[in-house]
Amino acid sequence: MFTVVALALDAALPSTFSFGSLLSVSVVLAALVYPVAAVTGTGVAGMAALLCLEVLEGGPAAHAIGTLITLAVVTLFGTLLAAVRVHALARLTRVETVAEVVQLALLRPLPTRSGPLRVAGFYRGADDEALIGGDLYSVRATRFGVRALVGDVKGKGIAATETVATVVSAFREAAMFAPDLQVVAERIESAMALDRADAAAGTSSPSGKRKAVATVAAMRKTEETDELFTTAVLMEFARDGSAVRVLNRGHPPPLRLGPYGASALETEYSVPLGFGDLAPAGSDVHHFTLNPDELLLAYSDGVTEARDEHGDFYPLAARLTARFCGSATRLVPADVVSFLQDDVASWAAGLNDDMVAVVLQPDPQGATVTPPSRAPAPPQ
Structure with a gap:
């Protein structure tokens, strides 16, 4: 949803205004909630949509290229963050399960x-x-x-x-x-x-x-x-x-x-x-x-x-x-x-x-x- 809003603003307003950087926020938010594949997909989809908008407007502007690079870096680190979060959550779930079994055994x-x-x-x-x-x-x-x-x-x-x-x-x-x-x-x-x-x-x-x-x-x-x-x-x-x-x-x-x-x-x-x-x-x-x-x-x-x-x-x-x-x-x-x-x-x-x-x-x-x-x- 955040990605759609950012792209809609970027497409509706003049080229002097750029909201492509907001796509990075959507990747960060996804990294806190979604699985690894979904985080990567959010970043890639945002980059693809932003590139399509720039091409339709006559080619990527200089600021758009910087935005794409920033979004690619954020997507990479967001994917790593999601992987760490998913691993930690899985380990916590295993520990809680073992603790529950031990406590119920007592x-x-x-x-x-x-x-x-x-x-x-x-x-x-x-x-x-x-x-x-x-x-x-x-x-x-x-x-x-x-x-x-x-x-x-x-x-x-x-x-x-x-x-x-x-x-x-x-x-x-x-x-x-x-x-x-x-x-x-x-x-x-x-x-x-x-x-x-x-x-x-x-x-x-x-x-x-x-x-x-x-x-x-x-x-x-x-x-x-x-x-x-x-x-x-x-x-x-x-x-x-x-x-x-x-x-x-x-x-x-x-x-x-x-x-x-x-x-x-x-x-x-x-x-x-x-x-x-x-x-x-x-x-x-x-x-x-x-x-x-x-x-x-x-x-x-x-x-x-x-x-x-x-x-x-x-x-x-x-x-x-x-x-x-x-x-x-x-x-x-x-x-x-x-x-x-x-x-x-x-x-x-x-x-x-x-x-x-x-x-x-x-x-x-x-x-x-x-x-x-x-x-x-x-x-x-």
């Missing part, structure tokens, strides 16, 4: 059902470009019942994802074989201790591609490695979903939500994961029963620390009670999650922290087949 989408439980949840990272950040979750059906983890790594955003990977991976393995939640927590502690040792030793990448590794290492150096920790709540549901055992390692306690409203489970607080050597021997694991019309909500402090324009924190229990108390229909995890996502976003003036919420509801009638009672032995 925090896999929640199933709609796990054993005797209905499950729903949402995750929002502090970095808009990242799918994950410093919060974490995992739900696993095991021979001991359904086990779940919701946690919050110190820090937020991409810098915390290395610890997220360690905690989630350790939980997935330990949840399948560890006889109780205390042992699961100890396995996670051991994995985090190895991370601290590796960070202190300054390990390097054997692949030779060190830029990404150096970037993550620089992020981690902003924190003391001996202060690496994760607040977490670990839950183990009975095989029929009617009861739950909870181990709280410095995390906000889960909420019990029913037709009467929402209230926090009274659990003993212990030190976060990563400070296990400071924890008192045998931190209590609390036992709770759940009615069929109740569900459990585990969340991170990114939800309750969302602030409105007046600086007030989001009142999670009160908002859930106001919405669902006295509801005539049975609570459904997906409805709770949908409400929570929209309500926190409308409450907060801005969301600048990672947040996660996982809702679990007993539903033994629709329970899937439980894992075999005899699981393979863990690797030695």
Whole structure:
């Protein structure tokens, strides 16, 4: 379009006026948007059209020859610029695809059902470009019942994802074989201790591609490695979903939500994961029963620390009670999650922290087949 306008002006006005130089602008604009062939075609078409106009007017004038040379040079550099842009965009797309696959491998989408439980949840990272950040979750059906983890790594955003990977991976393995939640927590502690040792030793990448590794290492150096920790709540549901055992390692306690409203489970607080050597021997694991019309909500402090324009924190229990108390229909995890996502976003003036919420509801009638009672032995 810009090329047509420039040529129309050049043809309509006297020869003392020349608008052929505007054709260079069309090439530059094309280089920012179009593929390489289209940029080259824009420049060549402009030169051909301008030369035809000059011939019809009696032959190329001196200024027209200069314009043609300028347009040819701009076309050459515009083509090179377009080639660089297309290559960079393709590489960025590949990197984003790989990053998305890696992040989804760490925090896999929640199933709609796990054993005797209905499950729903949402995750929002502090970095808009990242799918994950410093919060974490995992739900696993095991021979001991359904086990779940919701946690919050110190820090937020991409810098915390290395610890997220360690905690989630350790939980997935330990949840399948560890006889109780205390042992699961100890396995996670051991994995985090190895991370601290590796960070202190300054390990390097054997692949030779060190830029990404150096970037993550620089992020981690902003924190003391001996202060690496994760607040977490670990839950183990009975095989029929009617009861739950909870181990709280410095995390906000889960909420019990029913037709009467929402209230926090009274659990003993212990030190976060990563400070296990400071924890008192045998931190209590609390036992709770759940009615069929109740569900459990585990969340991170990114939800309750969302602030409105007046600086007030989001009142999670009160908002859930106001919405669902006295509801005539049975609570459904997906409805709770949908409400929570929209309500926190409308409450907060801005969301600048990672947040996660996982809702679990007993539903033994629709329970899937439980894992075999005899699981393979863990690797030695």
